[in-house]
Amino acid sequence: MHLDLHRHLEGSHSPAALAKVAREFNLRSPLLFDDATQRFRDEQSIAAQVTLTEPSDDSSRFYRCIVQARQAYVSVEAIAALSVLAFREAAEDTDGFELRLSLFSMVRTLLEHQRLAWRDVPPVVFAERWAQPILLAVLAARDQVAKETGTPMVVRLGLSRTFESEPHYRALADMVVEHAPRLVGLDVLGIVPPPDAEPMPEGLVAVLERLRPHLPDLTIHAGEFSGRRARARKPGHPRAPGESGHHPRGVPIEQPPLDSHGRGPAGEGPRQRAVARAAARARALRAGQ
Ligand SMILES: [Zn+2]
Numbered sequence: 276m277h278l279d280l281h282r283h284l285e286g287s288h289s290p291a292a293l294a295k296v297a298r299e300f301n302l303r304s305p306l307l308f309d310d311a312t313q314r315f316r317d318e319q320s321i322a323a324q325v326t327l328t329e330p331s332d333d334s335s336r337f338y339r340c341i342v343q344a345r346q347a348y349v350s351v352e353a354i355a356a357l358s359v360l361a362f363r364e365a366a367e368d369t370d371g372f373e374l375r376l377s378l379f380s381m382v383r384t385l386l387e388h389q390r391l392a393w394r395d396v397p398p399v400v401f402a403e404r405w406a407q408p409i410l411l412a413v414l415a416a417r418d419q420v421a422k423e424t425g426t427p428m429v430v431r432l433g434l435s436r437t438f439e440s441e442p443h444y445r446a447l448a449d450m451v452v453e454h455a456p457r458l459v460g461l462d463v464l465g466i467v468p469p470p471d472a473e474p475m476p477e478g479l480v481a482v483l484e485r486l487r488p489h490l491p492d493l494t495i496h497a498g499e500f501s502g503r504r505a506r507a508r509k510p511g512h513p514r515a516p517g518e519s520g521h522h523p524r525g526v527p528i529e530q531p532p533l534d535s536h537g538r539g540p541a542g543e544g545p546r547q548r549a550v551a552r553a554a555a556r557a558r559a560l561r562a563g564q
Contacts, residue, residue: 279372283433283464284361284413285381287374288344290322292360300353304346334466348384351408358416362428366420371427375462376413379435379447382406398446406447407454414457432458432490434482435465441478448482452489460492 297307298315306324308315325340348354365372382405386393393401414430421428432451438444451458461483463475487493 276370277368279365279369281375282365282372283375283377284358285341285345285377287361287365288325288347288357289360289364290318290325292357292364293321293325293344293347294318295360296347296353296356299356300347300349302347302349302353306343306346338466345380345384348381349388351385351412354381354385354409355412355416358413359420362416362420363424366424366426366428369426373429373431373459374417375431375433375464376410377433377435377464378406378410378451379439379444381409382447383439385409393443394440398440398442401443402446402450407450410451410454414454429459430457431460431462431492431494432486433462433464434479436463436467436475436479437465438476438479441476441482444478444482445485448485451486455486455489458490460494461486461490462494462496464496 293307294315294317296302302308303310306316306321309320325343327337327340331337347357362374365374382401383393386396386401386405396405417428417430420426434444463479463483483493
């Protein structure tokens with residue numbers, strides 16, 4: 276049985292799905308449409324723009340691929356279509372999976388594509404008028420594909436350390452509370468400049484505290500881009516990945532077992548906790564949660 280407990284929606288748009296949605300929604304951005312020939316790009320041409328050709332410690336190269344794929348986020352309908360395809364592909368790849376949703380960045384991207392300055396959008400409007408339809412579209416896509424395939428699938432809400440606006444995140448969190456029963460938990464993610472991703476912004480900690488009574492399960496991304504030396508620090512070291520006063524006991528610190536060159540392993544303690552947590556979640560998935 277293959278369970279994938281760590282997928283991101285934004286990283287799950289295949290070249291085939293992007294090509295299909297581009298034609299369906301007449302998306303003529305450079306990633307998807309070739310102005311010179313006036314034709315939609317094929318899968319191979321899109322793949323060359325959204326795929327890393329070699330391992331790299333430079334997180335910006337990876338992130339550029341994610342940003343490229345976001346060119347298709349032009350409307351809630353396009354996001355809904357991409358979501359259905361992403362859930363279907365994940366269901367084909369696995370016997371069950373967890374997909375993470377970076378709602379804030381999806382809303383920001385959609386607003387940019389609508390030529391709106393997101394910072395000028397009042398937080399409550401940002402949350403209710405823009406974020407909520409995206410969240411509902413993704414959850415509807417999940418329900419549809421779960422029904423089609425019978426594959427267990429859960430959705431986790433990602434909140435980024437980049438934390439661009441406290442009021443917008445707070446309004447987003449207030450909106451999410453209402454939909455919490457349809458989500459499985461929270462995730463802290465986001466690439467911030469070195470040397471340290473910790474401590475988290477105080478405002479983000481407050482948002483997590485606001486949401487955890489409704490979504491107690493919390494995962495924290497740590498160490499993916501911090502290099503071998505940082506990841507070899509023992510848990511408890513003040514600059515060990517994911518270590519800060521804000522992390523309650525029992526929260527899994529997610530680290531890749533190997534670095535991008537295939538070297539490893541990462542620190543034992545957090546990894547063991549993450550694996551134990553993954554196993555528990557796998558059992559929950561099997562139980563049909
Ligand atoms: Zn991740």
